[in-house]
Amino acid sequence: MSSWDEQWKSVGAEWYSSCGPSVDKKAIIKNAAGIGRPLALATKDRLVANGKDADLDAYDRIGGQELMVADDFDAVADNEEVYQILLGCRKADYADVMKDVKEAQITAWWDRAVDIIPASGGKGTAITQILAHYHLSKEEAMAFGDGNNDIEMLKAVGMGVAMQNASMELKAEADAICDDVAHDGIYLYCKEHGLI
Numbered sequence: 258m259s260s261w262d263e264q265w266k267s268v269g270a271e272w273y274s275s276c277g278p279s280v281d282k283k284a285i286i287k288n289a290a291g292i293g294r295p296l297a298l299a300t301k302d303r304l305v306a307n308g309k310d311a312d313l314d315a316y317d318r319i320g321g322q323e324l325m326v327a328d329d330f331d332a333v334a335d336n337e338e339v340y341q342i343l344l345g346c347r348k349a350d351y352a353d354v355m356k357d358v359k360e361a362q363i364t365a366w367w368d369r370a371v372d373i374i375p376a377s378g379g380k381g382t383a384i385t386q387i388l389a390h391y392h393l394s395k396e397e398a399m400a401f402g403d404g405n406n407d408i409e410m411l412k413a414v415g416m417g418v419a420m421q422n423a424s425m426e427l428k429a430e431a432d433a434i435c436d437d438v439a440h441d442g443i444y445l446y447c448k449e450h451g452l453i
Contacts, residue, residue, distance in 0.1 A: 281358045281361045282334060282342070283334070285358060286334060288354050288356050289344055289354060292353050294310060294344055296342055296343060297313065297317070297342070297343040298333060298339045298342055300333060300337045300340065301338065304325075304343075305325075305327035306326050306327060306330065307326065307327070308326060313344065313370060315345075315369070317343070342373040343370065343371075343372055344370060344373060345369060346369075346370065347368065348368070351371075354371075354373070355373075360375060360377070361374065362374060362376045364379060364380075365404075365405055366404025379409050379410075380400075380406065380407060380409055381410050381412060382409075382413075383410075384400065384410055395413065396415035398414040398416070399415065399416040399418065400414045400416075400417055401418045401420060401435070402420065402427060403419065403427070403438065405424055405427055407419075407427060408426070408430050411431055416432050416433065418433045418443075419434050420443075421434060421435065421436050421437040421442060422437040433446070
């Protein structure tokens with residue numbers, strides 16, 4: 258069996274993980290309460306919220322999830338590893354949300370809510386880890402993105418392609434632009450460039 262075949266055996270297996278420090282988790286929960294916002298914690302197995310508001314609820318619905326307020330939120334916050342925090346807020350709130358937070362970062366693809374992830378995490382880090390795991394160079398990788406949370410991902414590959422509906426900020430970082438998702442942008446780009 259080739260090493261490539263052996264590497265593909267690991268598909269579905271966890272070989273890299275990044276959780277935020279508990280001190281930051283507690284500060285973010287406190288800061289969110291200070292601006293009157295509930296939030297949701299994403300653990301390995303579930304998403305738990307300490308309340309709902311229109312922005313957080315809409316954010317989760319966009320992602321195809323139904324946000325449920327958890328009776329055991331405090332226990333989860335105190336005892337479980339949290340990979341991501343979801344919070345409805347605006348850019349003007351970012352400084353208040355991140356007060357006294359040292360090892361986390363905001364990443365946003367929507368103007369009404371954010372994901373807060375470990376400073377050592379993110380899509381760019383994930384791409385870098387995947388490339389290293391499969392012994393691929395940056396130049397051998399391509400990524401497509403449409404949200405500002407995709408900027409570091411496009412920078413982590415040799416060919417970063419922004420969708421037509423992406424923000425100007427993301428398009429400025431891209432090597433190319435393709436049509437939007439609703440018009441089969443990725444498929445058409447790959448077909449036009451002989452990738453499929």
